[in-house]
Amino acid sequence: MTVQTGIAGEASLHRRIAKLERINAALMGHVERSTDQRGGAYALFQTAITLEGRVRTRTEELTGLMHRLERSNAALVAAKEEAENANRSKTRFLAAASHDLLQPLNAARLSVSALRDLPLGPDAGLIAGQVERGLQTIEDLIKTLLDISKLDAGIVRPELRAVSLPDLFAGLAASFRPFAERKGLRLVARCPDIAATSDGMLLRRILQNLVSNAVRYTRRGGVVIAARRRAGAVRIDVTDSGRGIGADEHDLVFDEFYRGGGKGSEREVAVAADPAEADGPGLGLGLSIVRRMAQALDHPLALASRPGHGTRVSLTLPLSPVPAAAEPHPAPVATRLSGARVVIVENDAATADALTRLLRNWDAHVTTFRDGGAVAAAVRVGGADGSGAGLRPDILILDYHLDDGACGLDVAAYLRALSDAPLPVIITTADRAPAIKAEVVALGAELVHKPIKPAQLRALLTYMLA
Structure with a gap:
């Protein structure tokens, strides 16, 4: 009994020891896990602190960059405004200077x-012609510089409408064919009966410069002027059989004052808005004007040329969904103005x-006055009743800008107001502001820009007197 009791007690003791060992093992495992967790948490804490420091540093760097970018943007905006103001000032200066x-x-x-x-002798006539051509060159240069300034400043606002290309091509061919034939060249215009959407005046000037240059x-x-339909658009090509332009010059020919490549080069960039000057020396501005006008019209411009194979300049225009309106054709003009009573009011004595x-x-x-006061005085002298019996003009030629505003x-x-019959009026000015044109049109008068071309004035x- 005692032995059995002892055995039972020993077994109980072993069970307790085993239980205690299991409890101890569990406690040790828990302690170890707790220690590992504390170590991991601490490591994470240290990592978080490190990352926070890096984030703070990067944030400070990014903030500094943003502040510098803001200052740079502000400087760019200020520089842009300054450049635009300078461009506008340049345009105003050129407009005033050109006047x-x-x-x-x-x-x-x-x-x-x-x-x-x-009546002049042959030598005097030759010299007069040379002087006239020199004055034409000066006029072209002044007008072209003003046009470039206006285009760069964004002042030119194209008036898009349907433009009849056959009519435009016929006018170009009629203007330039005599000068081409004088050089022994053929000038051919090919155009189907189509209309394009463009500004008629700007498009005409583009093509005049291209054809003149060719x-x-x-x-x-x-030289061939041709128009072709191209996928809902119209492509106009001006192609010549000249010596061509090297690939290294293709990006240069549209720059200001650029004149062809090497020694003896045939091609120079030219400007000749007046076909009569198609044989004179180029000013190196024609294709620069072409590029700017094409950009203002959003008409893509392309050049293809190889030395010895001629040159083709292409302009792509939108095809007009409506036909172009027919333009009125003036009646044939006579050649003499015999007996016409013309009143001139011009403050520039020369x-x-x-x-x-x-x-x-x-x-x-011709009766000439300097200002409106002199006109009124002549009216008072001419008729005591103020009817102006002594001043009965058939037509008026009036300068827009007179003295004292x-x-x-x-x-x-x-x-x-003093005339019983409609009195035709021609307004002359060197100022090409659109507002002046609008005023003249509203008055029902004709506008002639200075310098006045005598043939144009005579016609x-x-x-107007017919």
């Missing part, structure tokens, strides 16, 4: 034209004198 430069140029051209109408610098063969001589050479009766339109309104006078 002042074109005034004496206008007088000089009118005087030379009047001189050429006089005729001027092609020695043999000819211009007034030259214009008076020119019109008298055309056998017109006066305007030629006011003179026109004054004399029209307009005869047409």
Whole structure:
């Protein structure tokens, strides 16, 4: 019994020992796990602290970069505004300067034209022609520089409408064919009966410069102006058989004052808005104007050329969904103005004198005044009742800008109010502001920009007096 009790007690003791060992093992495992967890948490804590420091550093760097970017953007905006202001100032300066430069140029051209109408010897006529061509070159340069300035400043606003390409091509061919034939060149215009969406005046100037450039610098063969439909668009090609342009010059020919490549190069970039100047020396501005006008119209421009294979300049235009409206054709003009009573109001003495001589050479009766006050005085002298019996003009030629801020339109309104019959009016100015054109149109007058082209003036006078 005692032995059995002892055995039972020993077994119980072993069980307790085993239980205690299991409890101890469990406790040790728990302690170890707790220790591991504390170590992991501490490691994570240290890692978090490190990452936080890095994030703070990167945030500070990013904030600094953002502040620098903001300052840089502000500087760019200020620089852009300054450049735009400078561009606008340049445009205003060129507009004012061109007006002042074109005034004496206008007088000089009118005087030379009047001189050429006089009986001259061969040498004198030749010299007069050379002077006239020189004045034309100066005028082209001034106008072109002003056009470039306006295009760069975004002042030119294209008026998009349907433009009849056959009519445009016919006019170009008629203008340039005599000068091409004089050089022994063929000039061919090919155009289906289509209309494109563009600004008629700007498109005409683009093509005038391209055709002038092609005729001027092609020695043999000819020039082709062609239009083709291309997937809902119209592509106009001006192709010549000249010497061509090397690949290294393709990106340069549209730059200002660029003149062809090497020694003896036939091609120079030219400008000749007037076809009569198609054989004169180029100014190196024609294709620069072409590029700017094409950009203003959003008409893609492309050049393809190889030395010895000629050159093709292409312009792509949207195809117009509607046909172009027919433009009125003026009646044929006579060649003489004999007996026409012309009143001129011009504050520039040289211009007034030259214009008076020119019109008298055309056998017109001319009365010239400096301002509206002199006109009113002549009216009062001419008729005691204020009817202006001594001043009965058939047509008025009035300068827009008169002295002391006066305007030629006011003179026109004054004399029209005294006239029993409709009184035609021509307004002359070197100022090409759109607002002036709108005022002249509203008055029902004709606008002629200075320098005045005598042939244009003569045709307009005869047409208006018909």
